[in-house]
Amino acid sequence: MKKTSPAVSCSNCSVRRLCLPVGLSDGDIERLEQVTRKKKVVRAGETLFRAGDPFDSLYAIRSGSFKSAVIGADGDTQVTHFALPGELLGLDAYSGGMHPGYAEALEESSVCVLPFTQLEGLAQQVPALQKQIYSIFSEELKQENEALLLLGKRSADSRLAALLVNISSRYSRRGYSASDFVLSMQRIDIANYLGLTAETVSRLLSRFQKQELIRVQGRSVTILDPIALSELAGTHCSYEN
Amino acid sequence: MKKTSPAVSCSNCSVRRLCLPVGLSDGDIERLEQVTRKKKVVRAGETLFRAGDPFDSLYAIRSGSFKSAVIGADGDTQVTHFALPGELLGLDAYSGGMHPGYAEALEESSVCVLPFTQLEGLAQQVPALQKQIYSIFSEELKQENEALLLLGKRSADSRLAALLVNISSRYSRRGYSASDFVLSMQRIDIANYLGLTAETVSRLLSRFQKQELIRVQGRSVTILDPIALSELAGTHCSYEN
DNA sequence: CGGAAAATTGAGAACGATCAACCAAGGTGG
DNA sequence: CCACCTTGGTTGATCGTTCTCAATTTTCCG
Numbered sequence A, B: 001m002k003k004t005s006p007a008v009s010c011s012n013c014s015v016r017r018l019c020l021p022v023g024l025s026d027g028d029i030e031r032l033e034q035v036t037r038k039k040k041v042v043r044a045g046e047t048l049f050r051a052g053d054p055f056d057s058l059y060a061i062r063s064g065s066f067k068s069a070v071i072g073a074d075g076d077t078q079v080t081h082f083a084l085p086g087e088l089l090g091l092d093a094y095s096g097g098m099h100p101g102y103a104e105a106l107e108e109s110s111v112c113v114l115p116f117t118q119l120e121g122l123a124q125q126v127p128a129l130q131k132q133i134y135s136i137f138s139e140e141l142k143q144e145n146e147a148l149l150l151l152g153k154r155s156a157d158s159r160l161a162a163l164l165v166n167i168s169s170r171y172s173r174r175g176y177s178a179s180d181f182v183l184s185m186q187r188i189d190i191a192n193y194l195g196l197t198a199e200t201v202s203r204l205l206s207r208f209q210k211q212e213l214i215r216v217q218g219r220s221v222t223i224l225d226p227i228a229l230s231e232l233a234g235t236h237c238s239y240e241n
Numbered sequence C: 001c002g003g004a005a006a007a008t009t010g011a012g013a014a015c016g017a018t019c020a021a022c023c024a025a026g027g028t029g030g
Numbered sequence D: 001c002c003a004c005c006t007t008g009g010t011t012g013a014t015c016g017t018t019c020t021c022a023a024t025t026t027t028c029c030g
Helices: A026-035 A117-125 A127-153 A158-172 A189-194 A198-210 A226-233 B026-035 B114-126 B129-154 B158-171 B187-194 B200-208 B227-232
Strands: A039-042 A047-049 A056-061 A066-071 A077-083 A101-107 A108-116 A180-182 A214-219 A218-223 B039-042 B045-048 B056-064 B066-071 B077-084 B101-105 B110-113 B180-182 B216-217 B222-223
Touching: A026 A117, A026 A127, A039 A047, A047 B110, A056 A117, A066 A189, A066 B129, A077 A127, A077 A189, A077 B114, A101 B110, A108 A117, A117 B129, A127 A158, A127 B066, A127 B077, A127 B114, A127 B129, A127 B187, A158 A180, A158 A189, A158 A218, A158 A226, A158 B045, A180 B227, A189 A198, A198 A214, A226 B114, B026 B114, B026 B129, B056 B114, B066 B187, B077 B129, B077 B187, B110 B114, B114 B129, B129 B158, B158 B180, B158 B187, B158 B200, B158 B222, B158 B227, B200 B216
Parallel strands: none
Antiparallel strands: A039 A108, A047 A101, A056 A108, A066 A077, A066 A101, A180 A218, A214 A218, B039 B110, B045 B101, B056 B110, B066 B077, B066 B101, B180 B222, B216 B222
8 A cells, every 4th residue: 555645744855864864764754754744834034933932843944044043131132053954943942941042034934843742752762863863963062163163263254254165065065056155144144143243244245256255246145266265264274283 | 688889870979960860760860870880080181082082972070170172174272161060071072973172171070981872772761861961962052052142242341251150150050159269271261262362351350350340369269249240241140940 | 116124335443452571380400 | 499491370552353333325125
């Protein structure tokens, strides 16, 4: 007897190689699909969750993009992450039972809703899923550490270069062009993420263009000199310790 | 029949309320103790692991303190965390199978070595342990987000104030004085962690003292005006959960 | 179209870095 | 025991990157 698979499922999802199904057998993926049944579409500017919302689900991005941010005691916000398809949102809400920050769609986006109690239960039975969850947590921590290095040690131009290189490589992994892409976030979000101001970001983009490192047209970016850009970002070779 | 418990174990550990045993039944703690058998003593300045070391264990701090840092491609380092008893080191090494950064003891310290395969296996059988591991990962992510906010948005004096308040409340949670403590790290580590220079940290400490917010004598700090300091830090509430 | 939001560009100010001198504590060897 | 050196910390003077304030221009979208 042949199964009628749902219109959207992990098995035929375009980001299954970057998402929870990594390392899972076909059988396990089928069980995961029982958990990922519910989808949700979020339009540009809408939030998936806000700071203080109770935690019950994780969200896996199917398409689109998000910014996550935390809100300080005095009300100012720090963009902590730009999230692309295949990535999980809401991991920092497990401890404490509520979301410490919010996630806002930067464009029309679609996510899988993952009720955490169910996911937890399944992970208890499927070691490969367990491992993948650890792996995602760990990877996230590693990336945050990189972000700390960026904010703590690098100059403004180095930070912006690093972001461009980062986004480029992430698009590339997802099968899109590494040299031509559209920044789905606005300048002020980039600035906020990098600990700069919108003016500085704007000036730097103009300068990078003048230096023929990139070409910018509004939100469209073309990377002309990836090597030089990586060097600026400080992520190329390692000499001296 | 009465069990002879080992000299050092989770059950009689002074930080069991902050560490992995949280939420575990006595029976489960006994099973956890099978995993946490091995201890290690690290002297001041020695590393628990270095960047690139293969990942096989997590380390739970029993006593002392550590700094963790990541090393950028061009060799400069960013201190990402100051770790106190009850906290876990090495979580960011799971994905990738090697430590992306190093952990160095700031004073004579003692840790439990937790072989991760064993811990993983036990967590598979003990849901409460599983939850606690998730919780620790999640908490760590939340703290890193706070650190990003600090580096991205706050002024130098606000950053230093936040660190003092943070350390104060963490000592307090561990049963030590919230107002009198010794900074186990040197000025340059504080500066590195906060994205500043040692000179700026030194100047600010002097200024705080002149403003009668604190008293500093070398590495000994007394907090005189916790309210004003918290306001400076931009976080009017303590870190308790 | 027209109005609002976003992005760019310019000029001046400010915060923190850099460079440099100095001090205190601890260790080492003569 | 003291001269010497090293390391960590403090303080001062100056410089430069990035912010702030402000004026336009461009883009977005009803």
